[in-house]
Amino acid sequence: MPRPWGPTTTAIHAGKRFNPTRAVTTPIFQTSVFQLLENREGAEFAASIEPPAFYTRWGNPNTSEVEAVLAELEGAERALVAASGMGAFALVFEAFLKAGDHLVAPAAIYLGTEQLIRRWEAERGLKVTWIQDALDLGEWAAAIRPETRMLWVETPSNPTLAITDLAGVAALGKRHGIRTVADNTFPSPIHTKPLALGIDLSVASATKYLAGHSDVVAGVIAGSEADVVACWQMTKVFGPTLDPMAAWLLHRGLKTLALRVRRASDNAQALAQWLLWQPAVARVDYPGLPGHRGHEVAARQMVEGFGAMIGFELRAGLLAGQRFCEALEVVTRGVSLGGVESLIQHPASMSHLKTAPEVKARLGISDGLLRFSVGIEDQPDLIADLERGFQAAAEAR
Template sequence: MNSGHRFKTVHDAQSLFYHEKKGFVYGRWENPNTLEYVRKLCTLEDYPDGIATTTGMAAITAVFLGLLKSGDHIVYCDALFGTSRKLIKDFLPRWGIQSTAVPASASGSMWQKAITDQTKLIYLETPSNPDLSIIDLSMICTIANPAHVLVCVDNSFATPYLQNPQKWGVDITIHSATKFIDGQGRTLAGVVLANEELMRSIKAFAETTGPSLSPFSAWLLSKSLETLSIRMQKHCENAQKVMQYLLAHSQVASVRYPFHPSHPSYEVARKQMRLGGGLVTFDLKQGYEAGIKMIEKLSLFTFTANLGDSKTLITHPASTTHSKLSQEERFKLGIGDAMIRVSVGLEHIDDILTEFDRIL
């Protein structure tokens, strides 16, 4: 838990500051714990380099401001975490960086049409938050690579255990490690993974602006990675059973889960993911008020905006995370008045289904 590192000689210090040799300088740059955590994720995602950050949003910001400049343009999928959308739409224009949104259901030609001569980056989530849209990564990379446009994917929902974007040609993968990588709701963290050339610019921005992960948080996350496969396997098994339960329930109008044939991108999900993930969304038949009433009856489940915990977490996006959007904007993003997002936990499945029986 130290903030600085001792130099052996003046020459040694100069070599470290000029990146002529590898080592530790200052906690704002890197420490042994963050290095171990990043190396593990580089191995899991098959990238040569990366950097740890304090939050997932810090990772996204480091990518955008480390690689883009005034006059650049990005293309992004409109099915995004609300704060990511806010960063792109409200803040990037202040630095002269413009953007174009493309629907999650867009064809390859629509993505192609959105790219301009100024486009430097395509940014997306798959599965997306909260409607679990799936984007075909091989299709995106086939379009972006000939145009010399970088592709960055938020892989937080899938984790390295379920999906490896680099396999399909993605240049940069990020995670909000706050979610399933930690898996127990204990700390905030993010990570950026890419090749050494891209990471030089991203690291330069991060080392200057200081979104530095603490050694203790890095230790927690490094330990969490040791159980990632076991946890994700159980999250997915429980989510599958929750999906099947909800599909048969009289109060439920529709259910969305990447590994169910009713999902509009089911075939793509089966191609690029190993399992369907720990998130399930569903719509109640009775509308907005029914969603609120259901939330107010929770006992076992926790009502929170977070996800990826060991316990089941549940939220009603229309009244919480996406309440600042108009109904028309929400509907355009596939977020209905009665949509419920469930981050299915590791509790015994009988307890989970008993709670659903009670609240529905």
């Protein structure tokens, strides 16, 4: 049996069967429709699953190629790309939930995912149990009901970097016949492969680390053939198709995924340890720190690092957080994550400014919390920039 490829070799060379040309880099098939050489082909393609050369809402060589790469990286039978991460998440809901079903999810979760769940709750009668302590498998087990159809996991969580035991939740799902879904956006398949730990579906915003250059909006679903085809059937109906140019850019980004993620993770580990020693910092949330509550579980299920997301809280609060971000020159203020550039946001005055206080408290968003997506810049430059931020925060008091 041949030795399996590593992630970078996979990202560069998997999926080549979808390139019908002699070009080393697959061209962009910027077309909505493909010529049918015979009438028979039209009937065959219309009845087939995700044909790459029929109609781009069904499939396209660029999307087929990048899906093959993503499936290999995730260790999945099949993958499906969508026009955004939220588009991918919504497809999973449409494919596997119906009105009146019960869902279990962490209380501290990405705001967009929560909004999707709340919409289903209000409009379709979805019943939801919110897990307060994602690390407590007993709480997950106690939440399960006869009508539970999905356990949704996010680890590390957004924005507080809480850890969930993926293998433990997967085992609960298997025991009760419940589908388990993990949002793998933060770690990417370089650090975590949820399917290898027993999770049924791995979903992610490919906008982030997978594409990695802040120039693509995309999502991905990876899992069994049957589950992913069920999601593709929803795509064919609802139409959140990734366009060929975006698929091409996503594939280009994947070719350097392992290099970028490892570099950013190394930066984050060093900066998290440095932040611990800063007197203006009340708390540092990073699963690579031994003091992090979920460190031992993270060390079991994450490989080659703990990701590039850091949360840290300033003692001085709201104004200090604003001034800290405004003073930075290398680190960019922005609400996303996972690009080659470092990004920072102050949720209390940015993404969650209009969020109710009780919701912010549940999500762990304090006035001084900063969410830091560490990029691949040189560490001394990042440290010097953060020092500028601390100086500005001190002057704001």
